[in-house]
Amino acid sequence: MEKYETLEIVQTDPNSSVFHLYLNRPSRRNALSLQFFIEFPKALSFLDQNPTANVIVLSGAGDHFCSGIDLNNLNSTSEKSRSADRGRAAERLRREIKAMQEAITAIERCRKPVIASIHGACIGGGIDIVTACDIRYCTADALFSVKEVDLAITADLGTLQRLPAIVGYGTAMELALTGRRFSGTEAQRMGLVSQVFGSKKQLGEAVNVIAKDIGAKSPLAVIGTKAVLLRSKEVNLEQGLDYVATWNAGMLISDDLEEAVAAQIQKRKPTFAKL
Numbered sequence: 450m451e452k453y454e455t456l457e458i459v460q461t462d463p464n465s466s467v468f469h470l471y472l473n474r475p476s477r478r479n480a481l482s483l484q485f486f487i488e489f490p491k492a493l494s495f496l497d498q499n500p501t502a503n504v505i506v507l508s509g510a511g512d513h514f515c516s517g518i519d520l521n522n523l524n525s526t527s528e529k530s531r532s533a534d535r536g537r538a539a540e541r542l543r544r545e546i547k548a549m550q551e552a553i554t555a556i557e558r559c560r561k562p563v564i565a566s567i568h569g570a571c572i573g574g575g576i577d578i579v580t581a582c583d584i585r586y587c588t589a590d591a592l593f594s595v596k597e598v599d600l601a602i603t604a605d606l607g608t609l610q611r612l613p614a615i616v617g618y619g620t621a622m623e624l625a626l627t628g629r630r631f632s633g634t635e636a637q638r639m640g641l642v643s644q645v646f647g648s649k650k651q652l653g654e655a656v657n658v659i660a661k662d663i664g665a666k667s668p669l670a671v672i673g674t675k676a677v678l679l680r681s682k683e684v685n686l687e688q689g690l691d692y693v694a695t696w697n698a699g700m701l702i703s704d705d706l707e708e709a710v711a712a713q714i715q716k717r718k719p720t721f722a723k724l
């Protein structure tokens with residue numbers, strides 16, 4: 450398995466198509482360092498290309514999911530931009546922000562579904578990450594905050610673009626302007642997470658079951674569902690329908706359809722080839 454400073458990839462069961470990706474700086478509460486922004490897209494690309502991996506579960510090591518951007522890096526970023534010609538410094542900072550955005554968008558670029566399993570704090574950059582994930586679950590006592598406004602930052606890694614589509618425009622505006630903390634239970638009420646669980650252990654067990662279930666489905670149908678749903682956010686109904694028609698014209702000829710129908714008729718579990 451690939452080795453990283455800020456992440457860890459674990460395949461708990463060698464026969465499983467579920468891979469766990471951990472934010473792995475527990476002593477810093479999984480704060481997002483510059484190294485994280487280099488490693489995260491690499492790890493997702495590795496999992497995307499790994500034919501054994503059908504589903505990715507993203508969690509935080511230790512007591513929290515993620516404490517947001519590493520505050521030490523934030524200082525050095527603004528320090529650097531003060532030291533050069535203002536125009537050049539601004540242009541460099543713009544590039545750096547765009548590279549960090551790309552690192553988060555790598556979740557969407559990964560063809561396989563990424564499930565966020567959130568416990569403890571999920572703050573600032575943590576929200577950027579989970580709003581890019583395909584499914585979100587958390588513990589009831591998880592603690593969320595779109596914290597950027599309190600650090601004099603306009604959130605710039607995706608929350609302001611993705612959160613309104615998940616929780617609605619008004620709620621997204623309220624959360625982003627106040628930076629207030631809210632619990633896992635409230636996150637479920639507003640639709641940010643699909644389900645809450647009583648403890649980290651229950652969360653882990655339930656997410657494993659859900660991930661295994663998705664991982665046992667036709668990998669082509671699963672990546673197709675992610676691709677078509679993501680595309681539907683960007684295009685109108687007619688374009689979306691056209692896209693899925695073209696997609697399925699390419700994919701319905703696979704063996705998976707035959708196997709899924711045969712398994713249904715024979716009342717057995719289907720088996721599908723790797724991607």
Ligand SMILES: CC/C=C\C=C\CC(=O)SCCNC(=O)CCNC(=O)[C@H](O)C(C)(C)COP(=O)(O)OP(=O)(O)OC[C@H]1O[C@@H](n2cnc3c(N)ncnc32)[C@H](O)[C@@H]1OP(=O)(O)O
Pocket residue numbers: 476477478480481512513515516517518519520521526546549570572573574575596597600602605606
């Ligand atoms: C270009 C800009 C791009 C992106 C911008 C994103 C903006 C954001 O992400 S805004 C959010 C920034 N994050 C925060 O404000 C959260 C700060 N942390 C906390 O509130 C708490 O640490 C906690 C997550 C609620 C966890 O509390 P607790 O379990 O009590 O741990 P602590 O004792 O507070 O922390 C232990 C240790 O970790 C260090 N640490 C925590 N968070 C960060 C962080 N974000 N960056 C750097 N370091 C962090 C904390 O300082 C402690 O260090 P010690 O040396 O052990 O004291």
